[in-house]
């Protein structure tokens with residue numbers, strides 16, 4: 001077990017999140033809870049979400065499909081009523097479903113944008129006024145190095161993930177005057193249950209090891225640790241930037 005940092009500034013903070021029921025998001029929820037923060041998250045997976053809330057002190061959730069923006073807004077409002085206005089927003093939820101570029105329809109394209117990108121903007125729009133009223137906040141958008149590595153097989157996902165960087169940069173400018181920081185955390189290949197079940201063949205793992213400078217597979221906890229740092233006051237002068245957690249994946 002690693003001995004990780006404690007951030008006194010996170011104690012008692014209110015964290016809103018998307019996609020906290022599994023994978024990297026679940027690790028982020030656990031990380032914030034361990035720091036003494038209050039966490040409210042939105043997720044489609046009712047069972048996984050319930051298990052996370054039951055397992056952690058100070059964690060609550062609402063079940064919602066983030067593709068439905070009215071449901072997203074209602075979910076955030078319900079969480080706000082329970083745990084107060086947000087200090088931190090982590091836009092984490094996404095789905096890296098594979099698709100053949102020849103078979104993508106306009107409806108599928110739109111669905112991927114709604115799954116991987118659109119809700120991030122509307123979550124920011126929902127919480128930023130509260131953060132401004134509190135004198136500042138931290139917003140963390142989850143990117144991916146897949147598009148940067150020119151990874152193929154999921155053009156709509158990769159395009160949405162590339163756009164996350166643009167969203168971060170432009171919102172960092174608009175919200176910076178209210179001392180709201182906006183950053184992108186950029187994971188490499190992270191060994192979540194979904195990745196292990198669906199894509200982690202021996203050949204794929206070997207190819208990944210060859211791409212990384214560091215030889216070890218990346219556990220989700222390392223992405224969570226970067227998120228905690230960016231949410232904390234230790235990162236008070238960090239905004240509009242990318243923070244890679246990819247073991248030097250070239």
Ligand SMILES: NC(=O)c1ccc[n+]([C@@H]2O[C@H](COP(=O)([O-])OP(=O)(O)OC[C@H]3O[C@@H](n4cnc5c(N)ncnc54)[C@H](O)[C@@H]3O)[C@@H](O)[C@H]2O)c1
Pocket residue numbers: 018019020021022023024025042043044045048064065066067091092093094095096115142143144145146186187188189190191192193194195
């Ligand atoms: N795992 C990796 O290797 C990797 C690499 C690069 C980037 N990322 C990014 O990290 C973030 C987390 O990914 P993960 O690997 O932990 O994924 P995951 O599939 O394990 O977890 C995603 C969570 O989001 C929820 N979710 C998905 N679509 C939703 C919707 N429409 N409404 C509500 N909830 C929804 C899921 O139920 C799930 O709990 C994503 O933004 C992903 O793009 C992951």
